[in-house]
Each structure stands twice: as structure tokens, then as C-alpha cells.
Amino acid sequence: MEKTWNIKESGDEDKVEHLSSVLNIDRFLSNLLVQRGVETFDEAKAFFRPDYEHLHDPFLMKDMDRAIDRLDRAIENNEKVFIYGDYDVDGTTSVSLVYSFLSEYFDNLQFYIPNRYEEGYGISYKGIDYFAEEKCSLVVALDCGIKAVEKIEYAKEKGIDFIICDHHTPGDKLPDAAACLDPKRKDCNYPDENLSGCGVGFKFIQAYCKRHKIDYHKAYEYLDLVAVSIASDIVPIIGENRVLAYYGLQKLNTNPSIGLKHIIKVAGMQGREITISDIVFKIGPRINAAGRIDSGGDAVNLLITEDEGLANSMSIDIDKCNDTRKGFDRDITQQALELIASNKELQSRKSTVLYEPEWHKGVIGIVASRLTEYYYRPTVILTESKGFATGSARSVEGFDLYKAIDHCSDLLENFGGHMYAAGLTLKIDNIDEFKRRFEEYVEANITPDQLIPQIEVDEEIGLKDINDKFFRILKQFRPFGPGNLKPVFVTKRVFDYGTSKKVGKDHDHLKVELIEEKSGSIKQGIGFSMGNDLEKLQTGNPFDVCYTIEENVYNGRSSIQMMLKDMKFPYKD
Missing domain, CATH: 2.40.50.460 (OB fold (Dihydrolipoamide Acetyltransferase, E2P))
Structure with missing residues (x-):
């Protein structure tokens, strides 16, 4: 497929010349720095030499004092505490980080990962009912919860408090939780809103260290997990994330946790330098595969274990899940391509919407991404789950997928996402009308340039x-x-x-x-x-x-x- 090359404008000439001179580098390299907003010697020093000192005070985050107060009270009273997070990489690394750290200071602690197929993303009613049965009074929710207003209210009725550590954009109303940590809160003045969910979890344990005068290096021991979350969740690697990823990669390459060490081993990456790309394409998919094929809890058990033998066997199991995932991914992608290739009407459209009830729910997001790359147009892949059609959508550069789906919202049971990726659920009887309306919106709003890879x-x-x-x-x-x-x-x-x-x-x-x-x-x-x-x-x-x-x-x-x-x-x- 023909691609368009967009060559960026050069940086300001005087700034490029200045950096080239003071850093003794050629103009091509100084131009790259200026393009990235690095314009002075001091900014270049900070860019090339990330330092722990560049991390912000965790108590600058709104509600952090309330979060630590509530955690301290739970520990003092020996309350049962659950660490809760989603089954994807950001969720499982978040849970592993906070659970592992707090386990050193507190015994009455468990973790909970919701079932992808029974509970879906985020806080679940089933999870809350389970916490009530277990007489749990505090849940630390990671990488989720900032929009769970009704569910947090339901939990409060059962005597369960929540500390929410999230990085997604809040709704108009915040949950009535013991604390809501989210740098994207409108009333939060934290200097960096680009943290991953695991990054917010890291700030939480960093704050615990500060409150109790524990050396920050106790928190830094878990930066390999933070680096895995940053890479896998595709958050900007600038500001604090650059520092966290820099040191997290150092740990990943020199002294990774036992679980990550064995994932590196089964991925065939021993003895070579691990990069962000390696996390995205080798480590992250294996952690994700547990939640897609079996249980995200398996990933957490691997990431928190200190037993070499157990880590070895669990990493082999997760690698098998990844092989199964790749098989589903390959087969479904091929079936989807054949469906389009055999139908001239589908080929001529500006969008792709496909539904097959037998397709595996755990990989349809990956399939949507692959078809978007192949045909380069907005794509929705649907399968059947619990009597409904459920699926994932992906977009192309510059086209707002969320608006296209919102245009069809009267046909949907629920949906969520952002400009380039979304999830949706609808009645099976509404699929044909959704296909028509979605295509109608895309055709009317997408530009010819947006249908060409850039x-x-x-x-x-x-x-x-x-x-x-x-x-x-x-x-x-x-x-x-x-x-x-x-x-x-x-x-x-x-x-x-x-x-x-x-x-x-x-x-x-x-x-x-x-x-x-x-x-x-x-x-x-x-x-x-x-x-x-x-x-x-x-x-x-x-x-x-x-x-x-x-x-x-x-x-x-x-x-x-x-x-x-x-x-x-x-x-x-």
C-alpha cells in the first residue's frame, strides 16, 4: 500500500545551532532535540541523564494524604485489604507492584483480578460481593475505578472503602471513595498527568515511603514493573515516565524480578539488552495472554513470586497461553481477511465491521488492529458473548473513532474508549443497522488523506x-x-x-x-x-x-x- 511521507519542519535555526555548539554534536542530532522541545544545555542534560531527583513529590497528587491516612488506619487495625486491578498488563503490573511492596509491611493482604469474560474491565459488582463475603473493609483499586460512581456507592453500603489509583479521564462526578488518586482530575495540580496506572501505584507506595521515612529505594526496586506498564500501555515516555522507564529498563536488564526474569527467558531474550520495543512485542503480550486465554491472576502470581522453580513453571504456562493467543489471532485474522476478499461490497467500503459469533473474545482487539493496518480504515470486530455482540474498534491517524461510535450510540448497550481505540456491546439484531450507520458516518467524515498510511x-x-x-x-x-x-x-x-x-x-x-x-x-x-x-x-x-x-x-x-x-x-x- 502506498504511504505518504510527512517530513517535519526543522527546529528553530538559532536553537539548533546553539545546541550543536554547546553539546558538540552535529546539526542533525541537535535538530532532533529541538523538535522534542529540548532547547538548552540544562534541558539536554536532563534529557540525556534522567535522575531520580526529577521525580515529583507524590503528595502533590490530590487526595494522596487521604489515601495514606486510610491505608495507615487499615494496617493499624489489621483490616483485611484487597489489591484490585484489571487483567491487562497495566493492571497486573500495578497489582503486583503494590501487593509486593505492602506485603513487606502488612500480612492481612490479598489481591483480586476480575475475570475478563464474566466481569469485564474495571470494578465489578461480583468483586465487591466477594470482598463483602471475605469481610474486607478496604480495596486499593489500580488502573481502574475513576468512573465507577455507582459501584463505589454499592461498596460503601456494604462497609467497604476504596482507594482509587487511576490514570484514565474522570467523568463529571468522582466516586465517593476514601481517596481518588488520578493526575487527570480537574482539581489535581500534579505536574505530570501522563502516568500509567502502575505509575500512579508507584506514586502511592512512594508516598507511603515518605510518610514513614522509608528509603525511596525500597520503591525503586519495583521500577521494572513500572517500565513494563509504561511500554505496554503506550503512555508518553516524557517527563516522569522517562525517568521511571529509564531506571526500570536498567533494572530489567541487570536485576529483574524473578517473574520477569523467567518471562525474559521463555521469550528467548536472555543475554541481550531489553528495550521498550522488546517489552511491547515480547514481554507485554505474554503477560496479557494470561488474561486473554485463562486468568490475569496467573500473571500476578508469576510477577510476585520469589520461588525460582515456581516462576519457571508459571512462565512456561504463560508462554503456552501466548502461543494459544497467537494461534487464535492468526486464524481469526486470516478468516477476516478472507471474508473481505470474497465480498466486493466490503472491499469498497471506507470502514470494516465484521461479526462472527465463534471468534475468541480475548483476541478481537488484536485482530481489529491487524485489519486496520492491512486495509487502513476504521475497523470494528465483533463476536458473541452472553447473547450480545461485543467487540473492539481501532482507527487510523486523524480520524475520531469515538465520535463515529457515539453517532450510533442509540444502537448500543454500552461503549467506551477514545479517538483511536474503543470497545462496544450491542444487541445482535442491531448489527446490520450499526454497520450501515457506522459506514455512513465514516464515509461522510473521513478525508482521502486519512485513508492513506502516514x-x-x-x-x-x-x-x-x-x-x-x-x-x-x-x-x-x-x-x-x-x-x-x-x-x-x-x-x-x-x-x-x-x-x-x-x-x-x-x-x-x-x-x-x-x-x-x-x-x-x-x-x-x-x-x-x-x-x-x-x-x-x-x-x-x-x-x-x-x-x-x-x-x-x-x-x-x-x-x-x-x-x-x-x-x-x-x-x-
Whole structure:
């Protein structure tokens, strides 16, 4: 599919020149900094050298004093306390962090992860009833609860208090909880609202440390869990998150918790540096798979265990869940693609809405993402659950999916989400009308440009500009993620050096060796799923390449390589 390259405007010339001079780096690198809002020596120092001192006082968060007061009272009175969180990565890492930390100071503690298929996301009535049966009087809810007004009221009637630690946008009314910790509260002046759910949980235990004069390093021991949540929940890696991710990755690479160590082992990543991308594509999916296929509680048990043997067996089980998840994902995606390929009407639409009652509920969000990538249009994937159609929706750059679904809200039992991702439930009898209305709205509101994949390019450089010093400094831009994405470069008018070839089991990848027309500089690269472009390279005509710069380690030797994202062939003989 043809992609559009959007090359960003260069940063302010004077600021770029100033940074280049004071940091002794080339203008390409100083321009990347200015594009990211780093404009002075001190800002560059903070960017390149994250420090614990850059973390904010946890008591700046609204209700933190109330939260610690209520927790202290529970510990003093030996009340039964439950730690509650969702079954996804952010939820399970949050629960694991707070449970593990508090277990060192308090025994009357349990955790609870709701069942994905029986209770769904967030606080559940079933969970509250269970807490009442267990004579629990305090629940610490993580990564959820900020909109659970009626459920918290129900819990209060049963004598159960809640401390809510959430990072989602609150509704017009806050729950009547003992404390509501959420940096997105309108009345909260906390300096950073981009924390993950686990990040809010970290601030909670950091506040406990401050109140009781416990060394903060007791909280820092759990930053590997925070880093996993930051990467998996796709929150901006700027501000506090950059510091937390930086040190969390350090711990993940040097001394991870026993559970994470064994996940790294089953993922085949021992002995190599773990990055944010590794968390997103290797660690996070395995933790998520427990909740998708079996129980999110299994993930927590693995993440909190201190028993090596138990961690080994549980990580193998979770890896099997992930294999099962991948099988469902692969099969359902293929079925969905075949449904569209066999129906000309579906192919011609501006949106995709598919329903199959047998599709596995645990992977339809992944399938929606894959179909969105393949056809590049707003996509809704539905399956049957408890007599209703339930599903996940994904959008394309610039198109507000939430508004499109809200346009059909009279057909829905419930829905929630944001601009690019949402969940929804509706009666099966309403599916056909939903398909019609959703397509009608998309067709009327989406622009032609929004139906073409966009690649945001940081700057145009030459192959000759990529040297060891350039790459050494570029690596210090890490950790990469939203707000600080891995830089994307374009180099124009390169040629195949004559050695490019197809590689991979099915010969569907492209290994290239390219020479730059102007400088004669030669660089190697890899383009996944780009094997079909080999013949275009070999015509002898120049072409343009779009790529990121990676480190390739093979047989203990390290080299710089381009990771191709796209190629364009605008030049003819």
C-alpha cells in the first residue's frame, strides 16, 4: 500500500545551532532535540541523564494524604485489604507492584483480578460481593475505578472503602471513595498527568515511603514493573515516565524480578539488552495472554513470586497461553481477511465491521488492529458473548473513532474508549443497522488523506552522516516511545550496491546494501515483508529510502544497520 511521507519542519535555526555548539554534536542530532522541545544545555542534560531527583513529590497528587491516612488506619487495625486491578498488563503490573511492596509491611493482604469474560474491565459488582463475603473493609483499586460512581456507592453500603489509583479521564462526578488518586482530575495540580496506572501505584507506595521515612529505594526496586506498564500501555515516555522507564529498563536488564526474569527467558531474550520495543512485542503480550486465554491472576502470581522453580513453571504456562493467543489471532485474522476478499461490497467500503459469533473474545482487539493496518480504515470486530455482540474498534491517524461510535450510540448497550481505540456491546439484531450507520458516518467524515498510511519523518540525512559517533549519541535518546518516538530518516537517490537479496524462511524479507549517489557511502539494512521490492531495486535506477537506525548484533559483533520502513521509486531512465 502506498504511504505518504510527512517530513517535519526543522527546529528553530538559532536553537539548533546553539545546541550543536554547546553539546558538540552535529546539526542533525541537535535538530532532533529541538523538535522534542529540548532547547538548552540544562534541558539536554536532563534529557540525556534522567535522575531520580526529577521525580515529583507524590503528595502533590490530590487526595494522596487521604489515601495514606486510610491505608495507615487499615494496617493499624489489621483490616483485611484487597489489591484490585484489571487483567491487562497495566493492571497486573500495578497489582503486583503494590501487593509486593505492602506485603513487606502488612500480612492481612490479598489481591483480586476480575475475570475478563464474566466481569469485564474495571470494578465489578461480583468483586465487591466477594470482598463483602471475605469481610474486607478496604480495596486499593489500580488502573481502574475513576468512573465507577455507582459501584463505589454499592461498596460503601456494604462497609467497604476504596482507594482509587487511576490514570484514565474522570467523568463529571468522582466516586465517593476514601481517596481518588488520578493526575487527570480537574482539581489535581500534579505536574505530570501522563502516568500509567502502575505509575500512579508507584506514586502511592512512594508516598507511603515518605510518610514513614522509608528509603525511596525500597520503591525503586519495583521500577521494572513500572517500565513494563509504561511500554505496554503506550503512555508518553516524557517527563516522569522517562525517568521511571529509564531506571526500570536498567533494572530489567541487570536485576529483574524473578517473574520477569523467567518471562525474559521463555521469550528467548536472555543475554541481550531489553528495550521498550522488546517489552511491547515480547514481554507485554505474554503477560496479557494470561488474561486473554485463562486468568490475569496467573500473571500476578508469576510477577510476585520469589520461588525460582515456581516462576519457571508459571512462565512456561504463560508462554503456552501466548502461543494459544497467537494461534487464535492468526486464524481469526486470516478468516477476516478472507471474508473481505470474497465480498466486493466490503472491499469498497471506507470502514470494516465484521461479526462472527465463534471468534475468541480475548483476541478481537488484536485482530481489529491487524485489519486496520492491512486495509487502513476504521475497523470494528465483533463476536458473541452472553447473547450480545461485543467487540473492539481501532482507527487510523486523524480520524475520531469515538465520535463515529457515539453517532450510533442509540444502537448500543454500552461503549467506551477514545479517538483511536474503543470497545462496544450491542444487541445482535442491531448489527446490520450499526454497520450501515457506522459506514455512513465514516464515509461522510473521513478525508482521502486519512485513508492513506502516514509516516512521520524527522529529517532527511545522507548515508555518510551515519557514523559511530552519530549512532552512539542517538542511542542516548532512548527510551523511545510516544512523545519521543524513534527518529525516522529519509535518504534520497540511493542505489542497490548489487548485493541486495531476499531472506527469511519464506524469502519475504529484504536484506539490502545501498550506496549513496552523492558521497559513495555504503550502508546495510533490512526491510521486513519487503521482499517483493527486490526487482525494483535491481533496475539500476536511484530510489529514496525511509528508515530508522538500529544496532545489529550477530555472533557477538555489533554493526549499524537501517531498518527500512518504506521505499519510493520516483526516478526513471
